Amino acid sequence: MFDLFSAQNKEWLIWAVPLLPLVGFLVNGAFGRRLNVMGSGGVASASVVLSFVVSIVLVGMYVPDGAITSIGYSWLNTGGFSVDFRLYADRLSGLYMLIITGIGSLIHIYSIGYMSHDEGYARYFAYLNLFVFSMLMLVMGDSLVTLFLGWEGVGLCSYLLIGFWFKDKKNAIAGKKAFVANRIGDFGFMIGMFLIFWHFGSLTYSGDAGLIQTISSNPELLHDTTLLNWACVCLFIGACGKSAQIPLYVWLPDAMAGPTPVSALIHAATMVTAGIYMCARMNFIFVHADVAMTIVAVIGGVTALFAGSIGLVQRDIKKVLAYSTVSQLGFMFMAVGLGAFHIAVFHVFTHAFFKALLFLGSGSVIHSLEHSLGHGNPDSQDMWKMGGLKEKMPITCYTMFIGSLALAGIPLFAGFFSKDAILYTAFHRGDTLGWIIYGLGVAGAICTAFYSARLMGLTFFGKWRGDEHAYAHADESPRSMTAPLVILAIFAVGAGFLLIPAAWGHFTPFADWLAPTWTTAQAMLPEGSHFKLVAEHDAAAITAEWINMGISAAIATGVFLFAFVIYKNPANIEKVKKLAVRGEGDSATMTPWFRLLLNKYYVDEIYEKAVVGPVRIASDVLFVVIDVIVIDLLFVNGSGMLVKASSDLGRRMQTGFVRHYLYAFAAGVVFLSALFLIIANQR
Amino acid sequence: MLEPKIVLFLAAFLFSAGVYGVLSRRHLIMLLMSLELMLNAVNIVLVTFSRVWAGRWSGAEGTGLIGAHSGQFFTLMVMAVAAAEVGIGLAIIVAIYRRKHTADSDASADLKG
Numbered sequence: 001m002f003d004l005f006s007a008q009n010k011e012w013l014i015w016a017v018p019l020l021p022l023v024g025f026l027v028n029g030a031f032g033r034r035l036n037v038m039g040s041g042g043v044a045s046a047s048v049v050l051s052f053v054v055s056i057v058l059v060g061m062y063v064p065d066g067a068i069t070s071i072g073y074s075w076l077n078t079g080g081f082s083v084d085f086r087l088y089a090d091r092l093s094g095l096y097m098l099i100i101t102g103i104g105s106l107i108h109i110y111s112i113g114y115m116s117h118d119e120g121y122a123r124y125f126a127y128l129n130l131f132v133f134s135m136l137m138l139v140m141g142d143s144l145v146t147l148f149l150g151w152e153g154v155g156l157c158s159y160l161l162i163g164f165w166f167k168d169k170k171n172a173i174a175g176k177k178a179f180v181a182n183r184i185g186d187f188g189f190m191i192g193m194f195l196i197f198w199h200f201g202s203l204t205y206s207g208d209a210g211l212i213q214t215i216s217s218n219p220e221l222l223h224d225t226t227l228l229n230w231a232c233v234c235l236f237i238g239a240c241g242k243s244a245q246i247p248l249y250v251w252l253p254d255a256m257a258g259p260t261p262v263s264a265l266i267h268a269a270t271m272v273t274a275g276i277y278m279c280a281r282m283n284f285i286f287v288h289a290d291v292a293m294t295i296v297a298v299i300g301g302v303t304a305l306f307a308g309s310i311g312l313v314q315r316d317i318k319k320v321l322a323y324s325t326v327s328q329l330g331f332m333f334m335a336v337g338l339g340a341f342h343i344a345v346f347h348v349f350t351h352a353f354f355k356a357l358l359f360l361g362s363g364s365v366i367h368s369l370e371h372s373l374g375h376g377n378p379d380s381q382d383m384w385k386m387g388g389l390k391e392k393m394p395i396t397c398y399t400m401f402i403g404s405l406a407l408a409g410i411p412l413f414a415g416f417f418s419k420d421a422i423l424y425t426a427f428h429r430g431d432t433l434g435w436i437i438y439g440l441g442v443a444g445a446i447c448t449a450f451y452s453a454r455l456m457g458l459t460f461f462g463k464w465r466g467d468e469h470a471y472a473h474a475d476e477s478p479r480s481m482t483a484p485l486v487i488l489a490i491f492a493v494g495a496g497f498l499l500i501p502a503a504w505g506h507f508t509p510f511a512d513w514l515a516p517t518w519t520t521a522q523a524m525l526p527e528g529s530h531f532k533l534v535a536e537h538d539a540a541a542i543t544a545e546w547i548n549m550g551i552s553a554a555i556a557t558g559v560f561l562f563a564f565v566i567y568k569n570p571a572n573i574e575k576v577k578k579l580a581v582r583g584e585g586d587s588a589t590m591t592p593w594f595r596l597l598l599n600k601y602y603v604d605e606i607y608e609k610a611v612v613g614p615v616r617i618a619s620d621v622l623f624v625v626i627d628v629i630v631i632d633l634l635f636v637n638g639s640g641m642l643v644k645a646s647s648d649l650g651r652r653m654q655t656g657f658v659r660h661y662l663y664a665f666a667a668g669v670v671f672l673s674a675l676f677l678i679i680a681n682q683r
Numbered sequence: 684m685l686e687p688k689i690v691l692f693l694a695a696f697l698f699s700a701g702v703y704g705v706l707s708r709r710h711l712i713m714l715l716m717s718l719e720l721m722l723n724a725v726n727i728v729l730v731t732f733s734r735v736w737a738g739r740w741s742g743a744e745g746t747g748l749i750g751a752h753s754g755q756f757f758t759l760m761v762m763a764v765a766a767a768e769v770g771i772g773l774a775i776i777v778a779i780y781r782r783k784h785t786a787d788s789d790a791s792a793d794l795k796g
Contacts, residue, residue, distance in 0.1 A: 666706060
């Protein structure tokens with residue numbers, strides 16, 4: 001019997017994974033307007049679900065035996081630089097494939113319900129499919145160049161979807177901001193690529209000419225740590241742009257202007273974790289760049305705390321989640337910087353579930369309120385004008401509660417295991433850097449627990465504080481929207497059990513699955529390196545593990561309960577207003593600290609003054625001097641006027657009188673004859 | 684035998700007269716006539732050289748009737764072409780006259796730049 005999924009077909013099947021969403025994009029792009037929302041969304045969802053099925057088969061059956069590579073064609077071939085368009089599915093990219101297509105499927109299905117009242121659904125689903133295709137290219141490409149292709153593709157889709165409702169100018173501006181911030185990062189990323197190519201002579205991962213082979217056979221290339229540090233810092237600048245780290249994080253909160261499922265898929269679960277993927281993919285170079293790793297860890301830690309503290313006071317439900325995402329990405333980079341790539345990827349994995357769940361849940365709330373408040377009404381996202389929605393939307397409430405428990409890091413939920421592993425890596429490291437990172441991480445975790453509880457308390461508990469009419473009409477979302485919430489909630493509980501620390505029995509299938517990804521780096525790790533690339537069962541450290549776990553569990557639970565008690569009861573809010581959070585919902589009595597956080601440390605304003613303003617002035621000067629004077633006046637109009645003036649002279653010669661032409665003709669004959677005679681006589 | 688030089692002077696005179704006529708006259712028929720004069724001057728040159736070369740080559744090996752007398756054939760050819768040219772030229776002149784009611788070449792200056 002013909003077996004589609006047999007081993008000899010695996011090199012063909014691997015192409016189906018990215019190409020199915022591309023087909024969905026083409027169908028929706030070309031014919032989507034003729035389909036209704038079910039047809040358009042059905043095509044889009046089916047393509048991603050099929051891609052998910054193929055991914056499961058490939059990752060389940062073939063990837064464990066070794067990476068699958070499949071060459072498409074020779075893409076670039078110029079002198080010493082050649083790049084094949086080749087797909088590469090190893091354990092790391094296989095995991096990402098499952099996250100992208102799996103969560104992508106749920107979000108596509110959810111979107112059918114969410115976008116059912118939007119006339120632009122065909123465009124929406126086309127963009128969403130294009131995004132899934134680009135993201136799969138990013139993780140499945142076999143070189144940094146194909147990664148960059150996907151990297152730019154997801155950036156484009158992100159831009160298009162942030163500005164999806166482009167008729168509102170602020171959405172278009174938010175899209176533009178994301179694009180520009182990512183451009184700055186991409187510049188660094190490209191410099192990093194150039195440096196790596198310059199030094200190693202390759203940008204491909206696998207194969208004889210690939211980076212892994214080059215490094216294994218020429219270990220002396222790794223001695224030039226200065227260059228490696230620069231290359232890794234440059235790559236990390238790219239990751240800062242894509243994964244929203246200080247100083248380039250400013251675009252992500254504004255990216256919430258897009259439809260909420262987009263925020264869930266692109267700006268929480270997948271695209272923003274591309275930076276972590278890239279660092280994990282380049283792990284064999286990063287482990288030799290100590291300075292760059294320190295920078296990564298510190299930036300990650302500072303971002304985790306910085307963004308987390310801003311998230312404490314935001315009133316917009318999606319803004320809280322956006323800053324939370326920036327903060328969690330900071331946690332992931334902390335793990336990367338400490339050399340625990342598998343833990344960083346584990347946090348990507350668990351975070352993808354619970355943050356997608358929280359975004360989809362907030363989308364469910366917004367969708368429900370927009371029915372009566374009208375589309376785009378800011379009140380539909382203002383938590384201060386919500387409350388008591390538990391009665392109206394029980395499924396959304398309970399699934400989101402699970403998500404926020406996971407986010408806060410309450411024991412047994414997914415976020416606990418991954419966040420605890422990150423904190424333990426810092427805790428166990430033992431040097432100054434480790435303690436700094438640990439301090440930042442714990443402070444960030446306190447913020448996380450607080451804003452998770454605040455979000456739940458304000459939105460679903462207590463009394464309704466907004467428009468009575470809206471509350472009366474608020475209702476649970478359709479089943480296509482609640483079903484993904486339930487599935488994600490199951491994973492938000494269960495995903496954490498794939499990496500259980502040694503103190504609890506050392507059950508580490510997740511770390512073992514990824515272990516082959518780090519073999520090259522592990523084999524060439526310098527003497528005395530702090531990096532622990534695989535999960536070790538260290539019996540001596542179990543006490544330390546228990547201490548760390550106790551601290552983080554106590555913090556998470558304590559802070560969560562504290563915040564939840566405050567915010568679930570309106571009477572408590574009034575009491576607490578007088579103390580710590582004076583200014584909550586009331587700007588007249590705001591404390592300076594509260595005002596500082598509410599205005600996001602004035603970073604946007606500082607950037608406006610320090611970067612955007614000077615750039616704008618320089619652009620105006622360049623516009624006037626180069627564009628208006630040199631190009632327009634001198635080159636364009638100047639050459640036109642030159643031609644006109646010279647042809648005005650030439651025009652006079654064309655009198656139209658036959659005899660004038662004849663005079664010229666005769667004069668020419670005389671002239672040529674004379675010339676001929678002179679030359680002939682000189683011979 | 685008549686000196687070729689004398690005949691060539693005649694041809695040069697006729698040609699110059701033709702050039703002068705073309706340059707100085709404005710009436711189209713006069714232009715055409717002057718043109719004919721130039722063509723005929725050329726014909727005389729061709730015939731003259733044909734004769735000169737026939738004398739030089741007589742007895743030389745490999746020259747037949749055509750080689751020795753090709754100048755005369757050219758002359759016949761030029762006459763035929765000139766006849767055709769006059770036919771077309773006169774037709775154009777008639778057309779111009781019908782349109783402009785004059786045969787003055789200066790009246791047709793429509794291609795002025």
